[in-house]
Structure formats: structure tokens, C-alpha cells
Amino acid sequence: MPATATQMIDHFPLAHFERALDGFQPPAEAFDPQGAWVNAYDIWECSQGNRKIGALRIERTPLDARWARLAVRYRKLAAGGILRAEASIECKADDLATPIRWQAQSCVHDAEDKPIEDTRLEETGEAGERALRVKVGEKAIRIPAERPFTFDWCLFEAVQRLPGEALEPLEFTLIDRLGREAKPEQRLAFRTAATVELGGKRVWREEKHPLEAGAVYRPVPAREGATATALRAYNQTGRGIVPIVYWVNEQGRLLFALSGLIGYVLNAEAQA
Amino acid sequence: MSATRFDRRSFLRTTASALGASAALTSGRRMARAAETRPNILFIICDQMNLDAMSYLGNANVRTPNLDRLAQRGVTFMESHSTSPVCSPARSSLFTGRMPVETGVVHNDLPIRQGMPNLGQWLGDRAGYETVYCGKWHIPQGYAFAGMAGFRALPTGAGQGALDDAWVARTCEAYLRNRGAKPEPFLLVASFMQPHDICYWMLAPDTLVPSELPFPALKDELPPLPPNHKSFPDGPPQVGTGYPSFDTDLRWRYYLYCYYRMVEMLDGDVGRLLDALEQTGLAESTLVVFTADHGEGAGRHSNVQKWHPYDESMKVPMICSGVTSLNFNLRHAASHVGAADAGRRLKFKDVTPRIDRTHLVSGLDVMSTLCDYAGIEPPPNARGLSLRPLLEGKPTEWRDHLVCDWKAEGKIVRTPQYKLVTYANEPKVQLFDMQQDPWEMTNLAGDPAMASIIEEHRKLLTEWNARMEPAPPQG
Numbered sequence: 001m002p003a004t005a006t007q008m009i010d011h012f013p014l015a016h017f018e019r020a021l022d023g024f025q026p027p028a029e030a031f032d033p034q035g036a037w038v039n040a041y042d043i044w045e046c047s048q049g050n051r052k053i054g055a056l057r058i059e060r061t062p063l064d065a066r067w068a069r070l071a072v073r074y075r076k077l078a079a080g081g082i083l084r085a086e087a088s089i090e091c092k093a094d095d096l097a098t099p100i101r102w103q104a105q106s107c108v109h110d111a112e113d114k115p116i117e118d119t120r121l122e123e124t125g126e127a128g129e130r131a132l133r134v135k136v137g138e139k140a141i142r143i144p145a146e147r148p149f150t151f152d153w154c155l156f157e158a159v160q161r162l163p164g165e166a167l168e169p170l171e172f173t174l175i176d177r178l179g180r181e182a183k184p185e186q187r188l189a190f191r192t193a194a195t196v197e198l199g200g201k202r203v204w205r206e207e208k209h210p211l212e213a214g215a216v217y218r219p220v221p222a223r224e225g226a227t228a229t230a231l232r233a234y235n236q237t238g239r240g241i242v243p244i245v246y247w248v249n250e251q252g253r254l255l256f257a258l259s260g261l262i263g264y265v266l267n268a269e270a271q272a
Numbered sequence: 273m274s275a276t277r278f279d280r281r282s283f284l285r286t287t288a289s290a291l292g293a294s295a296a297l298t299s300g301r302r303m304a305r306a307a308e309t310r311p312n313i314l315f316i317i318c319d320q321m322n323l324d325a326m327s328y329l330g331n332a333n334v335r336t337p338n339l340d341r342l343a344q345r346g347v348t349f350m351e352s353h354s355t356s357p358v359c360s361p362a363r364s365s366l367f368t369g370r371m372p373v374e375t376g377v378v379h380n381d382l383p384i385r386q387g388m389p390n391l392g393q394w395l396g397d398r399a400g401y402e403t404v405y406c407g408k409w410h411i412p413q414g415y416a417f418a419g420m421a422g423f424r425a426l427p428t429g430a431g432q433g434a435l436d437d438a439w440v441a442r443t444c445e446a447y448l449r450n451r452g453a454k455p456e457p458f459l460l461v462a463s464f465m466q467p468h469d470i471c472y473w474m475l476a477p478d479t480l481v482p483s484e485l486p487f488p489a490l491k492d493e494l495p496p497l498p499p500n501h502k503s504f505p506d507g508p509p510q511v512g513t514g515y516p517s518f519d520t521d522l523r524w525r526y527y528l529y530c531y532y533r534m535v536e537m538l539d540g541d542v543g544r545l546l547d548a549l550e551q552t553g554l555a556e557s558t559l560v561v562f563t564a565d566h567g568e569g570a571g572r573h574s575n576v577q578k579w580h581p582y583d584e585s586m587k588v589p590m591i592c593s594g595v596t597s598l599n600f601n602l603r604h605a606a607s608h609v610g611a612a613d614a615g616r617r618l619k620f621k622d623v624t625p626r627i628d629r630t631h632l633v634s635g636l637d638v639m640s641t642l643c644d645y646a647g648i649e650p651p652p653n654a655r656g657l658s659l660r661p662l663l664e665g666k667p668t669e670w671r672d673h674l675v676c677d678w679k680a681e682g683k684i685v686r687t688p689q690y691k692l693v694t695y696a697n698e699p700k701v702q703l704f705d706m707q708q709d710p711w712e713m714t715n716l717a718g719d720p721a722m723a724s725i726i727e728e729h730r731k732l733l734t735e736w737n738a739r740m741e742p743a744p745p746q747g
Contacts, residue, residue: 012486016479045431047472053431076439079415081427083439108428108443110418119426121446137449139551177438180547181540189489235487239335240536242434242469243487260480260530261472262434 005195005228009221013245014196017256017263020044024199024265026229031251033160034093036061039254040270043076044263053077056264057272058156066093067100072153073272074106081116082109085178089154095162096172096188097154098147101126104178125179132175132182145182149173155188155236156264160252164232165190174238186238191245193232198255200226231255310399310646311594312558313459314545315391315638317366318538319359319408319433319468320578321564323352323587325535329627333495334532338543339591342562344625346593347663351628353686354566355635356677357578357585359410359468362565362635367391367411369639369654371677376743378680381412385743389651391639392422392459399646400456404447407440407463416463423461432472433465434537440464441541445548459642462545467534470568473527474515474576481523481530494525495532498572500711505573507702507715508695510679513569513579524571531570555594559645561638564588572711581678581693581702582712590633592641592663631662632674632686653741673729675736685729685736692729701726 008014008021031037036059043054054076061069067090074085085106091097101124108119125134132143149172150158169189176183200223207220229249236244242260249255257264324331328340329348355365356372364370364377367390372378376385384390392403405416405423413420415429426447428439444462451458473480485491501524518524542562549555565588569575572584579585636656643650644658661668676684681696691712693702703717703726716722 012482013479015482016476043435045435046476047432047469048475051431053435076435077430078427078439079413079429080417080425083428083443106439106442106446108426108439110427116426118450119428119443119446121442121449136551139449141547141551176540177544178442180544183536183540187489235489237487237490240533240540242530242533242537243490260434261432261469 005197007197007221007223011192011194011196011233013258014247014256017044017046017050017258017265018202019050020046020263020265021199021256022201024267026198026227026249026255027253027266027268031249031253033157033252034062034065037253039156039266040268040272041257041264042267042270044265045261046263047261054083055270055272056153056156057270058153060157062093063090067091068093068097068157070097070153070157075272078108080111082113083107084109087153087178089151091150091154091157093161095158095170096148096150097158098149099125099127099151099154099175099179102151102179106178123179132179134179143175143180143182145173145175146184147173149175149182151175151179152177155246156254156257159188159234159246160248160254162188162190162234162248162252164193167234174241176240181240183238183240186236186241188234188236191233191235193230195228195230197223197226198229200224229255310401310457312457312554313395313401313642313645314549314558314560315459315461315642316542316545316560316562317363317408317461317463318562318564318589319465320471320566320568321467321535321538321589322567322570322584323350323589325467325532325570326589333528334535336535336539338539338546339562339589341546342542342560342593343591343627346560346591347626347628347659349590349592349628349631349633349659349662351630351632352563352588352590353586353632353634353674353676354564354588357566357580358679359565360412361677363409363411365635366563366565366638369636369650369656371636371655371675371740372680373677373740373742374653374655376746377411378677380410382746383412390422391642392461394422394639394648394651395459395642395646396422398648399643401646402454402456402458403461404458405461405463406444406447407436407461408465409463429463429465433467433469433534437464437466437537437541441544445544448545448548448552448554451552457646464538464541466538466541467531467568469534470527470531471577473530477516477518477523481518481527483520483523485522485526490526490529493529494522495528497521497524497528498570498711500573500713501571503573503711503713505702505704505713505715506700506718507693508682508698508700510682510695510698511580511582511693511702513575513577515576517574517576524574527576528571531568558594559642560591560593561641562589562591562593563635563638565635579679581676581682581684583706583710585678586676586684588635592659626665628662630688631670632672632688633657633659633662634674634676673732675733683733683737685733687729687732690725690729692726692733694730694733703729 072087087104089102105122174183204219206217244259247256360380361372364375395401396403406426416425640656
């Protein structure tokens, strides 16, 4: 990893999420992407302003060296309510964390956090060679999808085990939106490695610029209290998604997944 | 007047149709019959989508298999216009059949004038529909909320499309799957945000569309710029939006790339709803109407956003599906209970997709169309026409012009050949020959030969304005 620390504003798309990353604390504890772990994320929406709009929690339990189970909890604000979803996904420990079987449910809750029953959806699924076999209630659905494929949430796990610059770009179909929308022609590729001043708080410092006669002092942004953190980044591009950049630390832990206006930012306190 | 191919008589015909809420089109007999065979209605609204942002229509920059699927089962209108290229005003028309000047929603974040019924109230009270709303509302509250007039809200929305729309789709799917057998039909409004997220790209151009292409591998995939990208026809100063412009073609093209990916996100969510209809057996008893509130600059005339009077802002998708292929009057009886009687269900085998390139249609027409299928008259003074005769391929008289608002005080008069753009108290106008110049690159207003055309369009506008019942100013 490069030793010279750079600023977030120098990196796409960290620059867009700079305010959301104020105060971010890079995790100090050890992390083994192959092992058992829990990652919790605040979900930020950075459009006209910057606000937390929900949370995501992923817990990985290794089943053996080749398999793992991901327990996912998701919460998002709604207008006068809250949306909750949960999933349990058994996946391979391969480059894409290919899902094998899963179950998921979601429900909208009202302002008092009571479930609105007719918004509840429960489903189970299983991956076949060329299709997903999903069961919603009693109804069986076949979703055509050529291998390789994976889920959006599985990628949060998979990118942590990728080899950085040595990664040969992966091409696959994304099964998005809780395992139902097949989006082909996805590409996951190494983007960059950099040491970045993360967290802290944005401040303005004066920088002297000499002129022929005298000098001017211009404000330049800097971060106070930031932590230089070695990062690797991967790009995901493809149909039906605004490009995503995944940022992992030296241990492979996914710190940020950033796409357009939406950012997932690691925060152990995030409540999904 | 010969150039516009309409005359006083045809104008009066149009006026009578509009004012009389298409009495000739919706006879009492048909109404009574329709009331016995009311279809379910899925009304899908998206936000800031260009009419031509679909692979079905030959756009090679985007792939929309689900919207294509929808279009292949119905009628796609190519002369479909928003009543105003801004969210709230356009939506107020979709839900009332009245012009923004009448609803009082002349700019964003205003409520519909008190006492003016919305679609949910009208179909719920008059036709006995179960009326349900999920997603963006914006008249004025941003999203469907408990206690909203006319609808039961499924409150999933709270933010932008990339995050919210999946849950709008999933929640609507849950509603469709969980609904079970009910005697009354439903009106379900699925109101998506995408591809509106692009709205924020120009608010943070440096961080979202940096000077260097942020994904170099995409270089060969970026869409080309539109043919009118560098066209800036003279016109009223209000035609400008005040938004900055990107300084390089590469940035424009990456902006377009992102826009089309947002359309594809929407497409996936629409697909989820269509799947749910099919898998629950409701598809053949459900009228699906898909439209947008307004379009998107998409680099045309170097524009982003909306607000402007050009077609990139004014024209919106309008697809009605499940109509031409299905004879609701003959086989709707079992449909509300999931078409348990499979022997009475018809498949989509007789579908003949149609692209209607002729008829001028408007967001105003949604109210009249849905009322027609619900077997009720539209609210008094609804300005739209029912699309039903067009959908069913029946002969009908149709309007020969329509009027759109822009930026509150701007007006557009569109006839089959011409488009006149005016602004209050502003002498400069724009006149485009939409047949010869569909990209709106040459303002003909300065051509003395066009003076009579302009005058005739102004006259249409004056007469249109005289029929309006403006709401008191608010907000």
C-alpha cells in the first residue's frame, strides 16, 4: 500500500461522502474475512443533504472451509414507518460468495413499529445451474440466471476475500433486490490501493500563495483528527446499477460500499 | 391555418370533448356495462424519465426488458406530454385530470386545491375501488403517508430511488400476493423515484461526475451525445434553467451512462410488479398504466433536469397494457379472485403491440381513462380524454391540440405539426416544426411566413386559458 496519506477528496467517490464520513473511526480490532464476524453499516443518503436512512448488519458464520452462512438484517426509514428485512443465505466461500440457498422476509412497520401484515413477504430460494428456484408463499417461481451469479449482499462478504491488485476481473450476473432481479453483465475489478486520511473532521486551513508582489492566503480543506488508513478499492459496474466502489482495509474488512447517492459506512453501533 | 390541419370546427369539436368529459366517448350504456366488469388497475408512475429511454423504442443505450414486456402487451403513445415539466404540478394533473393552474399546484410542494377530488377519492367513492398508494406522492408530502386523502398508504418511501424503489416494488408485490379474494377491484399506485436520482448529479457535479472518467473501463460503453446537444435556439430567457453545464463531452456521456442505469433499475422494479401480477393470476384482469411526471434534459440542448419547454422535459412515457389484448367485458368475472376459473382466462396470445405516433395525449387523460374503465364519469371539468377508444382501436374523434404549462407562467401549445412556446409578458416566443425538426433545433418564430401560424396557436391558447378555472394563489 502507498505510504503517503492522501485526502478523501482526492478519491472518487469518497469525496462525495466526505461529510458522511466525518468522525469515522477505522476499526482497530483484528479481522479474518474467512472467519466468523459481524459487520454493521449505517446507510447514508447524500443528495441535497447527508442523512442516515437505515442500517445493515451482516453476520458471517463459517460452516466449513467452503461454505458460510450470512445472517442479514436490514432496516430503512419510511414515511411514517419503518421497513425491516431479514435474510439467511448459505453461500460458497468463492470469489462471489455464490448463494446456494436462502430465505428472506420483509415487512413494513407503522409509526408505532407494528407490522402491516399485508406488506409481509416471505420467500425461500435455491440456486440451480441456470436459474433460481424461489418460493414465495406457496408459489414457485423460476428466475433465469446464468452462472456465475451472486446477490448484492453476498458481495459485501466476497469483496473482503479478494486479492487486491492480483484480482482478475470477475464477470457475473447480479441477483439484486433480495434475490429477485437478475442483472447481467456485471464486472467486479480492482480499482486502486491508497492510504487515505479517514474520519476526523473537515477544517479549513490557510495556504499561502506568493504573488509577484506579496501573497494571498487561500482556504484549503483538511481533516483534523483523521487516521491514515491503507485501503483497497474494487469497482462494480454493469446493467441496472449505478457503479459501486467497495473500500476494504488491509485486513480485507469492508469499510464502505459507495454508489451514486447511497453509501454504506461501517459502524459497529449501527442498529439494523 | 392549413399548415396545422385544423379549423374552427375541429377546434370546437376538441373543446366539446374536453369540456363535456368526452360524453360521446363514454356513453351511459358503456358506463353501466363497465361498472359490472371493472378491471383492477395498476398505475405505475416514475420520475424524470424520457419517453424514449426504452430499448423497445430502439434506444441502444439502455436495456429495459420489463418495460418492453409491458409495451408488447399494449399501446405506447409517442405523443405523450406532461402537463408541466415539474414533479408536483405534473402529479397534481395525473391525479385530478386538471391543469396545474386549476389544481393550484403551480410549483413543487403545494397541495391540491381543497375540494378537488383526487383519483383515489373518486374511484374509491364512486366506483368502489380499494385504493392503495405506495411510494412518491409529493403533493405536497414527499411520500405516501397514513391518512392521505383517497388512498390507503403503504409507507415505504423516505429517500431516493436507488434505495427506496426496491422496497416500493417489494411492498406492492406483497400487497398483490397477500390481497386474496375480495369482491372489489383495486387501484394500486406504485410510484417510483427512479430515474430521478439523476436530479442530484448536477447539484454535486464535481464529486459525482468528476473531470476524469471515474471508471475508465466504461469508456467504450458511454452513450453518444444527442444530435441537439449543442443546439441553443433563441427564445424567451426563461427557457434556460440556470443549472451549470458539464465542460467536456466525456462528463456528459458519463452522466448519460448513469441516467440509463437508473432507468434500468426502475425497469427491474417494474418487472417485479409484472411478475407478481402474472404469478397471482391477476395480469389478465388488470389494466396497467405506466407514465412519468416529466422527462429529463439528458444532454439535449445541453440540458439537465426538467423545467424547460423542450420535448426532453415535456414528453413522458405513456404505456397502457392489458387492454387491447383483453376483452374485459367478456371475461372479467373471475379475475378478482385470482382467476380461479382457468377455463375463462385468456392468455396474451392475441396481443398486438401498437405504437401510437399520432394522437396527442396528456397526463390529463389518466383520470378520464381510469374512470372510463371503472365505469364512472370523470370529475366535473376534468380536462382529459379517455384513451380507451384508442387502446381498443375504435374510431373516435380526438383533440387536435393540447396545452402544457412550464415554469408556472409559461405555456406551450402543441398541434400535430407545430409547438409554440410562450411565457407571460415576454414578447419572445419559440415555434418549432415538430415534423421537420423533432429535435427542436430551429426556432421559426422570426420567419414572417410563420406569423399566421403563431397567431393561430396564440388564439388556441387564449381560448384554452378562458376555459380554465384558476385556483387562488397559495404557498
